[in-house]
Amino acid sequence: MTEHIGFVGAGNMASAIVNGLLGRNVCPAAQIAVYDHHHAHYGRFEDQGVHGVETVQQLVEFADIIFLSVKPQNYDEVLQNIKPFADGKIIVSIAAGISSAFIKKRLGESAKIVLAMPNTPLLLGEGATALCQCAPLTDAEYAIVKAIFAAGGVVQDLPEEQMTAVISVSGSSPAYVYLFAKAVIEEAVEQGIEAAVAKALICQTLIGSAKMLTDSGKEPEELIQMVSSKGGTTIAALNALYAHGFEQAIQDGMRHCTKRAEELGK
Missing domain, CATH: 1.10.3730.10 (ProC C-terminal domain-like)
Structure with a gap:
């Protein structure tokens, strides 16, 4: 994989996805970066060769694919912060209940979005992830995101109208x-x-x-x-x-x- 991958939020789910990427040799650590308000969270990533950046602007400018691994309550703030730099980037949302319309209202109708609902066994490479491809994301771009989650377990495609209900399933x-x-x-x-x-x-x-x-x-x-x-x-x-x-x-x-x-x- 040649794409650069960034994570806004350096919590357990970001760590799980990074573990899958590195453990399955999907991409090298040099192509992954994380940003978090609490830089103290960077240690476990930096130990793997993944670098933590100082600002969200640096993260978004570095990455082709941006994972929003923050709580739903923080989405408004995060989307406002990344909007000036996010044109053409693939946005992967892993927050419960956040719709593509919610994101496009803040980033614009041209935003390329994947909705994802992974679970914590991803930490051990045994995750179950539901994914939704949102227009205008292309099939080729979606396949890249799908490969990232497949490195940590099973992936199933779902239409957006089922992405809220699937939270209770997996x-x-x-x-x-x-x-x-x-x-x-x-x-x-x-x-x-x-x-x-x-x-x-x-x-x-x-x-x-x-x-x-x-x-x-x-x-x-x-x-x-x-x-x-x-x-x-x-x-x-x-x-x-x-x-x-x-x-x-x-x-x-x-x-x-x-x-x-x-x-x-x-």
Whole structure:
């Protein structure tokens, strides 16, 4: 890759994307720069050969592709700051609820935009990222951005009208999984199993179960049936979960996630 890549915001997601780029040799560190109000965040990037710049102007002038890895609440300020220097640049937004119309209102209708919703497993090269190509971005330009995220995991294309809802599917959902694991570990301890043992077992179970979903060719309901036998232990557990509204609780959480994303985008 010959393009120069810049990050406004030097947080965990910027670090995850940089790790993917460098770990998969997608581009050299010399072609990556970061800008953040807090220059103290630069250390982990500079240790990898990525340089931190003094001003957002320097960042935008350096980069062909600019990742806006800041909170939605800071977008107005950031977009105002980069506007004088952003003509012709590819803008990649990874903030919840921010639309292409929101960005174009501030940068102009000719702005080249990709909307992205990655998740934190990107830090380990196991991310899941939803991407949306926004006109007038070309297919070739979009392919470059897609390759950047593919270096850190799985990428799926989505239309813009689904980019808010997908936050509840993959952007926020790692937290649901961690909450489930936490509950399992805590109950295992109550039943006399050491926490470290329980954590090792549930983590591998989650990994294996995900592989069954991706590789077995079976739908979730079929896989549930494979684990369950009439009158057995799994049915007893499932019946308790159904009685507590397990599925409904997850779905309600997803709806609240989407609603909050919509609020942040206004």
